[in-house]
Amino acid sequence: MTSQSITHFTHSAEETIAFGRRLAGELSPPLIVLLCGDLGAGKTTLVKGIAEGFEAARAEDVTSPTFTLVHEYRGPRAILYHIDLYRIDTQRDLETLGLDDLVAPNCILLIEWGEKFPRLQRDHNVQITLERVGEEQVGEEQVGETERRIEVTIR
Ligand SMILES: Nc1ncnc2c1ncn2[C@@H]1O[C@H](COP(=O)(O)OP(=O)(O)O)[C@@H](O)[C@H]1O
Numbered sequence: 311m312t313s314q315s316i317t318h319f320t321h322s323a324e325e326t327i328a329f330g331r332r333l334a335g336e337l338s339p340p341l342i343v344l345l346c347g348d349l350g351a352g353k354t355t356l357v358k359g360i361a362e363g364f365e366a367a368r369a370e371d372v373t374s375p376t377f378t379l380v381h382e383y384r385g386p387r388a389i390l391y392h393i394d395l396y397r398i399d400t401q402r403d404l405e406t407l408g409l410d411d412l413v414a415p416n417c418i419l420l421i422e423w424g425e426k427f428p429r430l431q432r433d434h435n436v437q438i439t440l441e442r443v444g445e446e447q448v449g450e451e452q453v454g455e456t457e458r459r460i461e462v463t464i465r
């Protein structure tokens with residue numbers, strides 16, 4: 311099995327959105343995309359750019375599906391489902407969500423915290439990991455807290 315990885319660094323939320331827009335051009339449905347990284351790493355911010363790249367939503371209209379669990383954005387090339395599994399803990403609750411029903415030829419699932427579940431670890435096509443880098447405490451101030459390393463692995 312061959313997989314392909316690229317790494318990109320951004321220095322602001324705007325740069326991450328711009329990267330998402332460009333990344334959208336490389337993604338074709340159907341896909342299951344895992345978005346990995348700590349709270350505040352920039353997963354939802356990246357989805358803003360991906361949704362814009364697909365002409366499915368404006369960045370400002372993409373918000374975290376933390377409570378609603380699934381947001382749907384329809385574009386001419388694909389339907390995006392932005393899913394946040396942070397609050398889902400059991401395989402049973404995952405099944406109740408019915409993600410299987412969202413997997414279709416014209417659909418892309420963008421899933422935050424999906425790596426918690428073995429099924430999604432096994433079945434995803436793309437993994438995107440965001441990580442804060444270059445953070446440094448200088449006196450009272452946190453320096454470089456907007457730099458992110460984004461690694462995209464396509465299986
Ligand atoms: N380079 C960057 N990329 C993405 N977000 C950044 C960056 N620098 C600062 N931020 C900020 O970090 C926060 C990321 O939040 P969010 O995208 O909701 O993270 P997550 O979905 O991973 O919890 C936002 O407030 C965003 O403005």
Ligand SMILES: [Mg+2]
Pocket residue numbers: 353354355374394422
């Ligand atoms: Mg999020």
